[in-house]
Every structure is written in C-alpha cells, then in structure tokens.
Amino acid sequence: MNTKPIATDESYRILDNQFWYNDCSFIDLIKNKESIVVNIDDLGVRELRxxxxxxxxxxxxxxxxxxxxxxxxxIENRGKKVTIELLSVN
Structure with a gap:
C-alpha cells in the first residue's frame, strides 16, 4: 500500500453514516471504484467499500x-470537518 497520500481533502464535512464522495475534492479518483483506503483525522487508516x-x-x-x-x-462526528488522505484505490 502507498504510504504517501495520492490526494488529500483538508476540509471534508462528515454528513451521516457513510463517506459521501460527491463533495470530496478527489471525487474523480474514487468515483465508482470497488474500495478505497483512506487515512481520516482522529480515526486512522480504514478501507471503505x-x-x-x-x-x-x-x-x-x-x-x-x-x-x-x-x-x-x-455518526458521532457529524458536521465536523476532517482531513481525509486517499492512500489507495481498488
């Protein structure tokens, strides 16, 4: 896995129980991909489907x-702005 971010969104606003990428600055890199690995402020590295x-x-x-x-x-952080780093796309 790439340890250096492919892309970063420094002010993504959390909406509900999912990562909605229509408002993400790197939408073109992740649109309709099967899964992604991201590093989220205060949460860490996660694979999302x-x-x-x-x-x-x-x-x-x-x-x-x-x-x-x-x-x-x-969900608890709804409305908060976080930095999300895109680490890989599958």
Whole structure:
C-alpha cells in the first residue's frame, strides 16, 4: 500500500453514516471504484467499500464503513470537518 497520500481533502464535512464522495475534492479518483483506503483525522487508516446502487438503480456516491465502531464514530462526528488522505484505490 502507498504510504504517501495520492490526494488529500483538508476540509471534508462528515454528513451521516457513510463517506459521501460527491463533495470530496478527489471525487474523480474514487468515483465508482470497488474500495478505497483512506487515512481520516482522529480515526486512522480504514478501507471503505463502495455502497450498493440505490433502489432506482442509480449509483450511490458513497463508501461505507464495515466496522460498527467506525460507523458510530463517523455518526458521532457529524458536521465536523476532517482531513481525509486517499492512500489507495481498488
């Protein structure tokens, strides 16, 4: 895995229980990829999996956390701005 960030968003605002990348500065690098590895301020390095398509078959522009504790942390920090470093794309 790359230890040097591929890209960085220094002011990403947490919305809910998922990482919505439509507002992320590096959207073009991660759009519709299967999974990504990111380093998130105060949370650490995590692998996120792309969310499933919506009920209307449109692509959902988000990645989900597989770990409940990570989701809980994300939800608790809703509205906070964090720095997110993109480390790898799969």
């Amino acid at each position: 792309h969310s499933e398509d919506g009920n209307d078959s449109r692509t959902t522009l988000s990645y989900k956390f597989s770990n409940k504790d990570d989701r809980d942390w994300w």
